[in-house]
Amino acid sequence: MKLRYLILLIIILASLRVNFGEEIYSVHREQEMMFGDTVFAHGATIRIPKEITALSHIVYGFVPYWERSYNCPRWDLISRIAYFNCTIGSDGSIINSHYWYSASVVDSALANGVPVDLCIAVFDDATINTIISNPTSRANCITNSISAMLSRGGTGINVDFEHPSSSYGDELVTFMAEFRESLDARGSGYWLSICLPSVDWRDNYFTDQLKFYCDAMFIMGYGYHWSGSPYTGSVDPLDDPSESYDLVYSVEHFSAQSGAPEKIILGLPAYGYDWPCDGPDKGAATTGSGSAIFYINAISNAESYGRLWDTESSSPWYRYNSWNQCWYSDSTSLALRYQYAKDSGLMGIGWWALGYDDGDPAFWGAVEQEFAMGDTVGIIVDDGDSGFNCNWDNWDTGAYPES
Numbered sequence: 001m002k003l004r005y006l007i008l009l010i011i012i013l014a015s016l017r018v019n020f021g022e023e024i025y026s027v028h029r030e031q032e033m034m035f036g037d038t039v040f041a042h043g044a045t046i047r048i049p050k051e052i053t054a055l056s057h058i059v060y061g062f063v064p065y066w067e068r069s070y071n072c073p074r075w076d077l078i079s080r081i082a083y084f085n086c087t088i089g090s091d092g093s094i095i096n097s098h099y100w101y102s103a104s105v106v107d108s109a110l111a112n113g114v115p116v117d118l119c120i121a122v123f124d125d126a127t128i129n130t131i132i133s134n135p136t137s138r139a140n141c142i143t144n145s146i147s148a149m150l151s152r153g154g155t156g157i158n159v160d161f162e163h164p165s166s167s168y169g170d171e172l173v174t175f176m177a178e179f180r181e182s183l184d185a186r187g188s189g190y191w192l193s194i195c196l197p198s199v200d201w202r203d204n205y206f207t208d209q210l211k212f213y214c215d216a217m218f219i220m221g222y223g224y225h226w227s228g229s230p231y232t233g234s235v236d237p238l239d240d241p242s243e244s245y246d247l248v249y250s251v252e253h254f255s256a257q258s259g260a261p262e263k264i265i266l267g268l269p270a271y272g273y274d275w276p277c278d279g280p281d282k283g284a285a286t287t288g289s290g291s292a293i294f295y296i297n298a299i300s301n302a303e304s305y306g307r308l309w310d311t312e313s314s315s316p317w318y319r320y321n322s323w324n325q326c327w328y329s330d331s332t333s334l335a336l337r338y339q340y341a342k343d344s345g346l347m348g349i350g351w352w353a354l355g356y357d358d359g360d361p362a363f364w365g366a367v368e369q370e371f372a373m374g375d376t377v378g379i380i381v382d383d384g385d386s387g388f389n390c391n392w393d394n395w396d397t398g399a400y401p402e403s
Contacts, residue, residue, distance in 0.1 A: 030292075038066045055372065059350070088122050118149040120160065132164060138175055177213050198220055207254050217265070274293050
């Protein structure tokens with residue numbers, strides 16, 4: 001089963017290669033293509049009392065539908081989640097709800113007092129253009145999305161439209177303004193957010209206007225190196241003088257453009273890429289498509305191959321054979337980015353994606369260290385629950401697809 005799954009990933013990733021200089025695939029779309037209807041099984045669920053931990057900033061997590069059975073070990077350290085996704089058609093209808101109506105992670109979050117947003121997504125520019133420019137399609141999309149959100153007790157919508165064509169920035173603003181109006185008509189407290197690219201290649205995310213309608217704007221601060229990158233390097237370089245674009249560029253651009261850094265959430269990767277390449281050093285030319293690797297698996301592999309640290313990008317990596325390089329995130333690199341987000345006056349941080357951590361204590365320890373306010377209590381393993389299954393094999397080695 002695992003071998004067939006690995007072969008499938010390699011085939012799909014090979015189809016995603018792009019040429020240097022072209023606009024790259026969305027990571028959200030790429031991983032949707034990779035994982036499809038797979039549902040990942042996790043090991044032990046570690047639970048804590050939910051009546052703790054005030055947070056200094058928003059901590060926001062995307063949960064993709066292939067992680068729909070995920071039960072977060074530290075719900076107290078999450079401000080809200082976005083369930084990814086319901087796919088929208090050109091007429092504004094929901095053409096695939098991706099288990100939104102039955103996903104256990106939605107029930108788990110709500111039971112622990114964590115608000116849930118429904119992420120609506122489109123990854124085709126022609127479809128996006130039609131939705132946001134046609135009044136009937138806009139109205140249908142807004143009505144259908146809000147109805148789906150309310151049906152599960154959700155209290156927010158996240159819009160992940162990647163990306164409108166260059167001349168459709170005004171239409172996107174109109175769409176978000178009408179979404180805001182429709183949410184407000186249903187009562188107070190409904191949350192509206194939008195995903196922003198790390199680099200606005202098409203110059204159509206007018207955050208100086210979007211800020212008036214959005215509670216938050218989520219920078220997808222990853223994919224600076226992607227599966228089809230021509231050379232190896234960090235998925236999320238922090239402030240790298242050897243790179244044209246990095247997290248500092250993205251944050252400074254959108255903060256200056258919007259004039260509202262307090263509405264920006266810095267999204268960070270809980271994954272990495274492993275590329276075949278022609279040498280052992282950073283920036284080696286890739287010789288094939290990179291394979292995505294979850295946070296928890298990269299951590300384990302780094303222990304075997306030897307963790308390296310790139311001071312320019314503030315990122316961990318490892319290398320093996322002759323040659324593969326894997327660049328990924330760990331608790332140390334993420335903590336540096338948390339500190340940067342706080343120092344920059346941002347609303348908070350988030351991840352793509354929850355579940356990839358598989359409950360790693362170091363991952364959650366860094367979150368608690370940077371964002372928890374006041375006292376917290378120790379983690380309690382609830383092994384008295386008849387539904388509790390402690391599978392330490394999966395806990396140690398990461399998440400695997402259910403067979």
